[in-house]
Amino acid sequence: MTVATGVHRRLLRRETHRARTAPAVAVAVASALILIVALAAGGWILVDPAARAAAERAAESAAAIGIPLGVGAIVAAVVLIALAVLPGRRARRGRATQRMAVLVDDGVLADLVADRVARRCGIGRSQVSATISRRRCDVRVTPTSGVAIDDGAVRGAASAALEEMGFPSPVRVRFAERGVVS
């Protein structure tokens, strides 16, 4: 019996990307307020000649700050368009198994890799740090002074940890030039 894998794939796609609901709702609320104020102001200007004169004076004085206002509006527009167009990936990765969809935060995976590397090389956990980016896993190792660490062992431990979780990825290992006394 197969579960709807389409649903799993859709869930993973949604959970690995930002929803953009918060900025969209903020923009919606701000636009609604501006429109309501503009409608009320328009009605008021229509019925009250004094208000109309005041509005004309205000429009003239506003012309002085027209350029900074316009530039500010363009900057805000660029931010909004970027939010609309950029993919908004989150630092997570997912895969669908036969029965369920598994979603793992990149930080959790990086912790696992660093733990395994530290254990395999027999060094302290604080001497290893790992970062997982979209296409690569970076492992930085600070060896203990005078104790050589095999590059292959580090790579092997990191790859094994990633494969065990089902997210294989190329590993890049870097050693600190100066060791530490542990």
Added chain:
Amino acid sequence: MNATNRALNRGLLLLVGALLASVGAALVVVSAPPERFGGMRGAIVDASAAAMAPTLDVASGVRVPMAGVIAAAVALVAVIGIIAFIATRGRGHTTTVAWDEGGTSVDRSVADAVIAGALRDRTDVLSVRTTSAEVRRSPVIGLTLRARRGADLAQIVRAAEHAIEEWDAFAGREVPILVHLAGPRWVDGWHSATRVRGPGGASAPLTSRPEIGARRREGDNAMSAEDKIKAAADKAKGKAKEVAGKATDDRGLVAEGKADQAKGHAREAAGEVKDAAKDVKDSFEK
């Protein structure tokens, strides 16, 4: 986890961004000194004058530009649209995780008891949260697991798979499930790296080497698959009865559920005794 229409979110951001960009550009052009964008400025001023020219007689002596009336109507429609937009965010939340045509539905708390309950007993799991939503007219269960530092994640995933098997056996259908291994929140920094299990269990040192002291590994477990399934089914059935009983204030059902769970535990214990006996036998044979 919800079913919010995300394309609409992005569409609104794009629309407002484009409007804001054109208004900002027009403002800059109009306010700049005349020798800069001279031609463009003239075009904008002419166009706005032309737009304001046709007027509408609203009352005796009061004439308003036609463009103003149209703009007001558009603004009114836009405000209504925005209210509808805000109201439809976050759709798809539901507390029902399974339903059928017969009108039977299962509440999220039952799934939480069966799936998350089994995982909460583990010493290497900090917290489990169950969520549910309706996606593409199908119920979906979400489990957010926070593991302790140094925990064996693959083993936790296997445990989740196992708990889901129990749930499937209970629910009688396969509801799509999303298991999320989440990173620690800032409050999780306050938890210690180890946890002492309550009566009946041993403390599990996780940051040190877990293989020390764990004489029997998972793969060696000889308890037969049939025993395991029976025990698990009893426990799941019992838990569900207990939860249902509590929800409906039916004490009889709660008691029945507890009895079923005890049966499950007994079955499990019997299986372990069998294993232990086998181990003793093996050690003599070696």
